[in-house]
Amino acid sequence: MKKSLFTIMAAMAFCLGANAQEIKEDFKPSELNQPGQEYPMVNSQGYARFRINAPGAAQVKVSLGLGGQGGTTLKHMGDGIWEGTTAGPMDEGFHYYHVSIDGGIFNDPGTNNYYGSCRWESGIEIPAHDADFYAEKNVPHGNVQQVLFWSESTKQLRRAFVYTPAGYGDAKNQKKKYPVLYLQHGWGEDETAWSNQGHENLIMDNMIAAGEIDPFIIVNTYGMCNEIKFGHMNDFDAKDFETVLCDELIPYIDANFRTKSDKWNRAMAGLSMGGFTTTLVTLRRTEMFGYYGLLSGGSYTPEAIKDPKQVKHIFVSCGSKENPDGVIKSAEALNAAGVKATSFVSEGTAHEFLTWRRALKAMAPLLFK
Amino acid sequence: MKKSLFTIMAAMAFCLGANAQEIKEDFKPSELNQPGQEYPMVNSQGYARFRINAPGAAQVKVSLGLGGQGGTTLKHMGDGIWEGTTAGPMDEGFHYYHVSIDGGIFNDPGTNNYYGSCRWESGIEIPAHDADFYAEKNVPHGNVQQVLFWSESTKQLRRAFVYTPAGYGDAKNQKKKYPVLYLQHGWGEDETAWSNQGHENLIMDNMIAAGEIDPFIIVNTYGMCNEIKFGHMNDFDAKDFETVLCDELIPYIDANFRTKSDKWNRAMAGLSMGGFTTTLVTLRRTEMFGYYGLLSGGSYTPEAIKDPKQVKHIFVSCGSKENPDGVIKSAEALNAAGVKATSFVSEGTAHEFLTWRRALKAMAPLLFK
Numbered sequence: 223m224k225k226s227l228f229t230i231m232a233a234m235a236f237c238l239g240a241n242a243q244e245i246k247e248d249f250k251p252s253e254l255n256q257p258g259q260e261y262p263m264v265n266s267q268g269y270a271r272f273r274i275n276a277p278g279a280a281q282v283k284v285s286l287g288l289g290g291q292g293g294t295t296l297k298h299m300g301d302g303i304w305e306g307t308t309a310g311p312m313d314e315g316f317h318y319y320h321v322s323i324d325g326g327i328f329n330d331p332g333t334n335n336y337y338g339s340c341r342w343e344s345g346i347e348i349p350a351h352d353a354d355f356y357a358e359k360n361v362p363h364g365n366v367q368q369v370l371f372w373s374e375s376t377k378q379l380r381r382a383f384v385y386t387p388a389g390y391g392d393a394k395n396q397k398k399k400y401p402v403l404y405l406q407h408g409w410g411e412d413e414t415a416w417s418n419q420g421h422e423n424l425i426m427d428n429m430i431a432a433g434e435i436d437p438f439i440i441v442n443t444y445g446m447c448n449e450i451k452f453g454h455m456n457d458f459d460a461k462d463f464e465t466v467l468c469d470e471l472i473p474y475i476d477a478n479f480r481t482k483s484d485k486w487n488r489a490m491a492g493l494s495m496g497g498f499t500t501t502l503v504t505l506r507r508t509e510m511f512g513y514y515g516l517l518s519g520g521s522y523t524p525e526a527i528k529d530p531k532q533v534k535h536i537f538v539s540c541g542s543k544e545n546p547d548g549v550i551k552s553a554e555a556l557n558a559a560g561v562k563a564t565s566f567v568s569e570g571t572a573h574e575f576l577t578w579r580r581a582l583k584a585m586a587p588l589l590f591k
Numbered sequence: 592m593k594k595s596l597f598t599i600m601a602a603m604a605f606c607l608g609a610n611a612q613e614i615k616e617d618f619k620p621s622e623l624n625q626p627g628q629e630y631p632m633v634n635s636q637g638y639a640r641f642r643i644n645a646p647g648a649a650q651v652k653v654s655l656g657l658g659g660q661g662g663t664t665l666k667h668m669g670d671g672i673w674e675g676t677t678a679g680p681m682d683e684g685f686h687y688y689h690v691s692i693d694g695g696i697f698n699d700p701g702t703n704n705y706y707g708s709c710r711w712e713s714g715i716e717i718p719a720h721d722a723d724f725y726a727e728k729n730v731p732h733g734n735v736q737q738v739l740f741w742s743e744s745t746k747q748l749r750r751a752f753v754y755t756p757a758g759y760g761d762a763k764n765q766k767k768k769y770p771v772l773y774l775q776h777g778w779g780e781d782e783t784a785w786s787n788q789g790h791e792n793l794i795m796d797n798m799i800a801a802g803e804i805d806p807f808i809i810v811n812t813y814g815m816c817n818e819i820k821f822g823h824m825n826d827f828d829a830k831d832f833e834t835v836l837c838d839e840l841i842p843y844i845d846a847n848f849r850t851k852s853d854k855w856n857r858a859m860a861g862l863s864m865g866g867f868t869t870t871l872v873t874l875r876r877t878e879m880f881g882y883y884g885l886l887s888g889g890s891y892t893p894e895a896i897k898d899p900k901q902v903k904h905i906f907v908s909c910g911s912k913e914n915p916d917g918v919i920k921s922a923e924a925l926n927a928a929g930v931k932a933t934s935f936v937s938e939g940t941a942h943e944f945l946t947w948r949r950a951l952k953a954m955a956p957l958l959f960k
Contacts, residue, residue: 370727
C-alpha cells in the first residue's frame with residue numbers, strides 16, 4: 223500500500239516537470255526576513271518554504287511558485303500553522319509575492335516589504351551564486367539620502383533618493399565633483415526600488431572599493447509611470463515626468479550636490495517601463511544626457527539617433543529568459559550605424575531584480591569615459 | 592420596529608462610554624495610506640474606519656480601538672468586504688495597529704508599514720489640530736540619509752540615518768559646521784522611527800524656515816534595546832550600545848559630516864527606552880554630551896548629576912496622559928539643585944509619536960545655546 227502510494231507520488235512529481243528533484247533539508251531564513259523571523263526559508267537548491275500562522279483559516283496560498291501553477295498552496299500542519307514549499311527551485315535573486323488568506327490578499331508577516339505592483343509586497347531572496355558583488359562588506363560605504371524638492375509643474379513636494387559614494391563627505395574631498403546617473407525604476411515600483419531591491423549602493427560601493435569604476439552619483443525618482451493603465455502604454459509620453467526630471471530635479475541636484483553638470487557627465491537609464499521612459503526623454507533632450515541605458519526596457523533603433531555624436535554609449539540588456547537575441551541584435555545594429563552600443567545578457571534570469579543588479583554592474587564601467 | 596431598534600442602538604452607544612457621540616460621515620483616507628488606497632479612513636472627530644477584503648474569513652478584527660476594548664471587530668458587509676469603525680474617537684497623531692484574520696496577525700494592505708513592536712506594523716494618522724508644524728510645505732528641505740558604518744566591536748555593518756538641514760550641500764556653505772543631536776527611538780522600534788513616524792526632518796525644516804532655530808544635524812541609530820526581554824530591563828546597561836555610539840558612530844559622523852565636534856555642540860536624547868539609554872550613556876560619558884533630552888523616558892535625579900557644570904540643559908517631557916507631574920517635578924528638583932532643566936507636557940496625548948513630535952519641537956530651541 224505504502225509502496226503504491228509512493229509510486230503515485232513519484233509519477234506526480236514527474237508530471238510537475240523536469241525540475242522535480244529530491245528536496246535538500248538545508249533550509250535557512252531568507253536574508254530579507256524581519257528581525258528574528260525564521261520563515262520564509264530558502265534551501266541551497268533555490269526552493270522556498272513558507273509558514274503562516276492563521277488558526278481559523280480555510281485556505282492559505284502564497285503567490286510565489288512555478289510559472290503557470292498559480293503559486294504554492296499551504297497545508298495545515300496543526301496548531302494553526304500552515305506550511306508549503308515551492309514545487310521546484312526558484313530563479314536566483316529577488317522575488318515579490320503575497321499571501322492569500324481565505325481569498326484576501328495580505329503580506330507575509332515574516333518578511334520585509336518592497337514597493338512593486340503598485341503596492342508594498344512581501345519580498346524573498348534566493349541566494350545567487352554571484353551574490354558577492356552586492357554583499358555588505360567591510361569596505362568604505364556611500365550614503366543613500368532622501369531628498370524632498372519642490373516641483374512647480376506638479377505643485378508638489380516630490381522625493382528623490384541620491385547615492386553619494388564613500389568619501390563624498392570627507393573634508394579633504396570638498397572640491398571634488400562627480401558625474402551623475404539618473405536611474406529609473408519599473409512599472410508598479412517607485413523611487414525606493416533601486417536601493418531596496420536593487421542594492422545600487424552596495425554594487426557601487428563594492429565596484430569602487432575594487433577599483434573597477436570611478437565614483438559617481440546615482441539619483442532615483444518616481445517615474446510617474448504607475449499612473450498608466452495596462453493597454454494604454456501609448457498614452458504615456460512621459461512629458462510631465464520630463465519636466466519634473468529635466469527642469470526641476472536636475473537643477474536641484476546640480477545646486478545641492480557637487481556634480482559635474484555637463485551632458486558628458488550625465489547619464490540616464492531605467493529598467494522595464496523606466497527604460498521606455500528613458501528612451502522618450504533622452505531622444506527629446508539630446509542636450510542633457512551623454513549616456514543611455516535600457517535594462518529590460520527595449521532598445522533604440524539606429525534611425526532614432528539623429529546624430530551619432532549626440533550620445534557616447536548606449537547600453538542595452540535583459541535576462542536570458544527574456545529576449546536576449548533582440549537586445550544583442552539591436553546593439554549590433556546601433557554599432558553598424560556608427561552609434562557605440564554594448565549589450566549584456568544576465569544568464570538564467572528573467573524580468574526580475576537580479577537581472578537589473580547585474581546590468582547595473584555591467585553598465586557602470588562604460589559610463590563617463 | 593425601526594424606531595425600537597434605533598432606541599436599542601442608542602442605548603448600546605451610551606453604554607460604550609462618555610465618548611459615544613453621533614459619528615460624522617466626513618471620513619477621508621488616512622494620510623499614511625498606500626498610493627490609491629481609500630481605507631483606512633479617518634473622520635473629523637478622530638474616528639477610524641477600516642475596510643478589509645477577506646471573502647472566506649470567519650472573523651476579522653483590527654487591534655486599534657479604545658483602551659480595554661480589545662480593538663475593533665469588523666462586520667461582513669457582503670462580497671467579502673469587512674468593515675468597522677472604532678467605538679470612539681482616537682487620540683490625535685500616529686498609531687500602530689494590525690489586523691487579525693481568523694486568528695492570524697497581518698498588516699492592513701491599505702496602509703504603509705512602520706517598525707514598532709519589533710515588527711513592521713500598519714500605521715494610521717489621526718490628523719492633529721496642530722499638525723502644521725510637521726506638514727510638508729514649500730520651504731527649503733533638508734535630507735535624510737542612510738549611512739552604513741563598520742562597527743568593529745559588533746563586527747557588523749551598522750546603519751544610521753542622518754538629517755542634514757537645507758543648504759548643507761550648497762556650494763556657498765561648504766565651510767559651515769553644525770552641532771549634532773543624537774536622537775534615539777523606543778523599544779520595539781529602530782533607526783527608521785524618527786524620520787518615518789516622527790517626521791523629525793519636517794519638524795526641523797519648518798522650524799528652520801520660520802527662523803525658530805539655528806540649523807543642526809540629527810543622527811538616529813539602532814539602540815539595541817529590542818534585544819531585552821520584558822521583565823529584564825535591569826539587565827540592560829547599554830554598554831555595548833555606548834561603545835557603538837561613542838567610539839564608532841560619533842567618530843564616523845565627525846569624519847564624514849561637517850560637524851562641530853566638541854561636547855557643547857553635541858546632544859543626546861531619546862524616547863521611552865531610548866530615554867533610559869540616554870540616561871545611562873550621558874551619565875557615564877559626561878565628556879561627550881552637553882545637552883540631554885528624555886522624551887517619555889523618565890528623568891535624572893539631581894544626585895545623578897555629579898557636577899552641575901557638566902550639562903548645560905536637561906529637557907524632560909511626556910504626554911498629559913502619561914505622568915506629567917513626575918516630569919514637571921523632576922525638572923523643578925533639577926533646577927533647585929543648580930542644574931538647568933525644562934519640562935514639557937504634550938496636551939491630550941499618551942505614549943505615542945505625537946507626544947514625541949511635539950517634544951522635539953519644544954526641545955530644539957533649547958539646544959546648543
